[in-house]
Structures are given as C-alpha cells and as structure tokens.
Amino acid sequence: MAGKVIVCRCEDVTQSDLDHAVALGYSHLEEAKRYTGLGTGPCQGKECMVACALYLALAAGRPPSEVRPFTSRPPVAAIALGTLAGPDDPGEGGG
Amino acid sequence: MSAPTTAGPVTAGPPKRETEVLIVGGGIMGLAIAYHLALRGVSDVVVLERGYLAAGASGRNGGGIRMQWSTEINVLLMLESVELCKRFAGELGVNVWLRQGGYLFLAQSEGERARMEKNVALQNRHGVPTRMLLPEEARGIVPELDVSSLAAACYNPRDGILFPWPFLWGYANQAAKRGVELHTFTEVTAIEPSPAGFLVQTSKGPVRAQRVLNCAGAWSPEVARLVGVELPDRPHRHEILSTEPLKPFLGPMVSVLSSGLYFSQSMRGEVVTGITVPDLDDGSVKLGSRLRFLTTLAKELVRVMPRLAGVKVLRQWAGPYDVSPDGSPIVGEVATVPGFYLACGFTGHGFMMAPVVGKYYGEWLAGGPRHPFFDRWRLGRFAEGKLESEEMIIG
Structure with a gap:
C-alpha cells in the first residue's frame, strides 16, 4: 500500500513498520508491540490494538480468530505519582 | 501478504532432530551463549524459547548496567560487560540506546x-x-x-542504562546468520539422558542433543527437575x-x-x-x-x-x-548429570552480565579456556557451604 499510514498515533507507528516486523517474523501482537512500540504510549493501545492485531494476523496468514489482545498494563488511565503516594497502603491488590 | 519469512532470526517449522548443543530459554543468557558459540565455530545449536522473544525477564528489566558491586569478581566482570555493551551496536548491528x-x-x-x-x-x-x-x-x-x-x-x-530488547534481536540475528536455530513458542516437556547425550521432547517434536544448557531464568528450577536436579534458586x-x-x-x-x-x-x-x-x-x-x-x-x-x-x-x-540463595549465579556443568549445564540464579542482574558471561560460556564450551567464575559459581558450593555472597542486590 502506498503512502504513510499511521496505525498507532501515540508512538507514530506506521503500517510499513508492521510489515517490517512481520517480515522479520515478529508477527504476534506481543512481539510486534515490542519491535515497533505500538500501544506503549499514553493510550496504552486502547485506540490501536484491535486494528493492529487484525492487520498482523492477516499479514502473517493467521485466522483472526487466533488474535489475542496483549496483556493490559495498569493503571487503566494515567495517574499522578503524588495521587498514588497519598492514601495509606491498601494491602494486597489484584494478583 | 505472505506468511512470515525467514528474514528474521526465528526458524520456521519444527527444530532439527539432532544437534550438538540445545539451549533451553531464548532470553539474553541463552542467546548470548548461542551467539558466542557460533562465533567460535560451534553453530550446530538449537535455542528453544517457550514464549515470544523477550517474554521473560530479559524483556521486563530496567536496563541498568553497573560496575558497583561488593565482590571483586562482579566488579571485574561488569567492567568488561560494560565495555562489551559499548561495542554491541557496532558489532551486532543494532542500536541499543546505551547511555x-x-x-x-x-x-x-x-x-x-x-x-x-x-x-x-x-x-x-x-x-x-x-x-x-x-x-x-x-x-x-x-x-x-x-x-x-x-x-x-x-x-x-x-x-549506565540501555534498552534491553534490541540486545535479544542483535544476538538472535547474528546467531541465526551463523546457523543457530531459534524456535519461539516451543516448550521443552521432557529431557531424558541417553548414552550419546539427551533426548529432549518439545511441543514441536523430539531433538537429540549432546549437551543441554539450562538458561531458563526464573523457570530454571522447573527445567532442572526434568533431569532430576533440584536447584536452590527461586x-x-x-x-x-x-x-x-x-x-x-x-x-x-x-x-x-x-x-x-x-x-x-x-x-x-x-x-x-x-x-x-x-x-x-x-x-x-x-x-x-x-x-x-x-x-x-x-x-x-x-x-x-x-x-x-x-x-x-x-x-x-x-x-x-531468578534469586539464588547467596545472590550469585549458578553456572557450569552439573556433576551428577554430565552434559547438562546451568546459567541461572542471576538474581536480577542477569541481563547486564549476559554479554560477558555469554562470551566466557561460549569460549569454554567451544573448547577454549575456562573462566574462574565457573568454579566460584558452581552448584556444588551450596552443599559445601562455600557461599559467594553479593550484597549489592537491588530490588
């Protein structure tokens, strides 16, 4: 495909970056995330992950039914260190 | 679009049926050793990684490299490892964002x-x-x-600090170029000692190997148990x-x-x-x-x-x-299982040590000199009560 298509706006990852990752064999979502940085910016993949995952599956010749999201990293939304430092220790959280 | 090609380091299909060296764990330790073996002409090597590249601690660490330790051996090794890191980008052809x-x-x-x-x-x-x-x-x-x-x-x-992931890609690429097979999403399920070495069962078929290296990091006790060896790291x-x-x-x-x-x-x-x-x-x-x-x-x-x-x-x-009882690694051949080697117990500093440990491990297994750390950090020291305590463990 001609032109520069941005697939992850936070980290400026392009469609050709994904093609390059697939060509090197990094076609699973977790691999492509690490190779291109997709989904590691402020939205943490909430905008781009599904589209990128489907594109990778198609590009690598795998059925979309095999696509799995990458591991979700807390916090759900960016939160200030000062806010986290405020409350007392709530003990064991979700494992 | 076509299926994944072989332009990258990961080998398609099942692993070859026979190999000289089989490395369990495609983290930085296994890949560094594979690269240094291949560099010295031992390229009949298969590396098996259960997940994707960088799935374990090699892809999850903070990227720190330091010479500040409490034991002489760690100071000397890390002096050398930092030098190797500085040369890595030039020698292995990938930017590691070292600062x-x-x-x-x-x-x-x-x-x-x-x-x-x-x-x-x-x-x-x-x-x-x-x-x-x-x-x-x-x-x-x-x-x-x-x-x-x-x-x-x-x-x-x-x-200093560096970006860990490119180290894996660099070692993997250069090892693969020299003939090393790297298989991701490939699990080792059994390791049976045999007269000529080991029969290793994997999720992609069996592999006969003359020597097996356990480079599975935090999972190394599980891998060692496959040959009946209990490791003290946790x-x-x-x-x-x-x-x-x-x-x-x-x-x-x-x-x-x-x-x-x-x-x-x-x-x-x-x-x-x-x-x-x-x-x-x-x-x-x-x-x-x-x-x-x-x-x-x-x-x-x-x-x-x-x-x-x-x-x-x-x-x-x-x-x-991968925490060892005295904070120092566990390396070398297991005395009770000849041909079975360890590179584990690095207690949070395996990534920064891999460049230098991989070099000396590859050198030794390829027939070269044996660095003194193989004696100091042998598994047997725990039974003998000769600990190698390192106090500069962070985290």
Whole structure:
C-alpha cells in the first residue's frame, strides 16, 4: 500500500513498520508491540490494538480468530505519582 | 501478504532432530551463549524459547548496567560487560540506546555509609572510578533530590542504562546468520539422558542433543527437575513502572539502598522505576501487577524526588528475578548429570552480565579456556557451604 499510514498515533507507528516486523517474523501482537512500540504510549493501545492485531494476523496468514489482545498494563488511565503516594497502603491488590 | 519469512532470526517449522548443543530459554543468557558459540565455530545449536522473544525477564528489566558491586569478581566482570555493551551496536548491528549517565547510590544510615565506603574502595582498586559524595554533592548531580535524610552517596559516571530488547534481536540475528536455530513458542516437556547425550521432547517434536544448557531464568528450577536436579534458586516477582515521557532531565540511575527504590530516565524520556515489595515466593513465577506496588513506589519516589509528584504513571508490569540463595549465579556443568549445564540464579542482574558471561560460556564450551567464575559459581558450593555472597542486590 502506498503512502504513510499511521496505525498507532501515540508512538507514530506506521503500517510499513508492521510489515517490517512481520517480515522479520515478529508477527504476534506481543512481539510486534515490542519491535515497533505500538500501544506503549499514553493510550496504552486502547485506540490501536484491535486494528493492529487484525492487520498482523492477516499479514502473517493467521485466522483472526487466533488474535489475542496483549496483556493490559495498569493503571487503566494515567495517574499522578503524588495521587498514588497519598492514601495509606491498601494491602494486597489484584494478583 | 505472505506468511512470515525467514528474514528474521526465528526458524520456521519444527527444530532439527539432532544437534550438538540445545539451549533451553531464548532470553539474553541463552542467546548470548548461542551467539558466542557460533562465533567460535560451534553453530550446530538449537535455542528453544517457550514464549515470544523477550517474554521473560530479559524483556521486563530496567536496563541498568553497573560496575558497583561488593565482590571483586562482579566488579571485574561488569567492567568488561560494560565495555562489551559499548561495542554491541557496532558489532551486532543494532542500536541499543546505551547511555552512560552513571549510577548514584544513596545511603541513609551510618551503617550503609560504611558498607558503601568499603565497596567503593574495592571498586577503585580495580579501576572503577566510583567516588563517595556528600549529600550536597549528590544534589549537584540530581538537583531535584531531597537530600535531607541522606548520610552519603556514591557515584560511578561509567555505569549506565540501555534498552534491553534490541540486545535479544542483535544476538538472535547474528546467531541465526551463523546457523543457530531459534524456535519461539516451543516448550521443552521432557529431557531424558541417553548414552550419546539427551533426548529432549518439545511441543514441536523430539531433538537429540549432546549437551543441554539450562538458561531458563526464573523457570530454571522447573527445567532442572526434568533431569532430576533440584536447584536452590527461586523466582521472585519484581515490579516496575514507566511514566509519561519528559524532557531529558535525569543523568544517572538513582537507587536508595535502604528501600531498594531505583529510577532512571530512558532514552524515550520515560522515568522507569521499581522498588522492593515483599511477595509470597512460593516457587511459582508470578507476573501479575499489584496496586500495593504502585502506592509503595509512589510514596518512596515522591519522598526522594518531590518534583515528580505531578508526573503520571503510564503502565506497570512485572518480571521474575531468578534469586539464588547467596545472590550469585549458578553456572557450569552439573556433576551428577554430565552434559547438562546451568546459567541461572542471576538474581536480577542477569541481563547486564549476559554479554560477558555469554562470551566466557561460549569460549569454554567451544573448547577454549575456562573462566574462574565457573568454579566460584558452581552448584556444588551450596552443599559445601562455600557461599559467594553479593550484597549489592537491588530490588
């Protein structure tokens, strides 16, 4: 495909970056995330992950039914260190 | 679009049926050893990784490299490893975003200051330019530090940080170019000793191997059990987080000895930081994220660096330390299982040691000299009571 298509706006990852990752064999979502940085910016993949995952599956010749999201990293939304430092220790959280 | 090609380091299809060396674990340790074997002409090597590249601790660590240790052997090895890291991009053809901004350790008690002085003297004897600093001098290096509770600090400007993932790609690419097979998503399910070595069962079929290396990090006790060997190392969850990116402001990696807090600024501008949080340590590898980590870390980081209170956390994750009882690695051939080798127990500093350990491991297995660390860090030392205690363990 001609032109520069941005697939992850936070980290400026392009469609050709994904093609390059697939060509090197990094076609699973977790691999492509690490190779291109997709989904590691402020939205943490909430905008781009599904589209990128489907594109990778198609590009690598795998059925979309095999696509799995990458591991979700807390916090759900960016939160200030000062806010986290405020409350007392709530003990064991979700494992 | 076509299916994945062989332009990358990962081999398509099942592993070959026979190999000279089989390495369990495609993290930095296994890949570094594979590369150094191939470099010396031993390219009949198969590396098996259960997950994707960088799935384990090699893809989850903070990227620190330092020469500040409490034992001579670690000081000397890390002096060499930092040099190897500096040459890595040129020799292996991939940018690793290395930045030598130094490591700044903070002591808050007289006891910590005394140990720091002893370690700095040891490091100086071996040519590491670490120097003791007064609290005000530490603030000269990091102006945002609250130094009111500091007793002393020490700083080595030649320590640094790097981006871990490209090390895996670099070693994998260069090993594959020399004939090493690398299989991801391939699990080892059984290892049966046989007269000519081992019959290794994998999720992609059997492989006969003359020698087997256990480079499975936090999973190495599981792998050793496949040949009936009980290892004393245990997995420990270590959590870490990354903030929103900031303009470059922080030179060194900073670490508070008493709490195990450490923080640095990556080349992407994010503050990358972790801290010691107790865990169950029941022998299983745990990678879940905890709110308790966030609050524990935030309290300590904001105490030490009040200006960071307004900076937002983007994501947290966990990686498994492979903790040995004395903090030193477990390497070499297992006496009771000839042909079965260990490279484990690196206790949170395996990544930074892999360049130098991989070099000497490859050299030895390819028929070259045997570095003294193979004796010092042998498995048998635990039964003999000859521990190699390293106290500079962070996190």
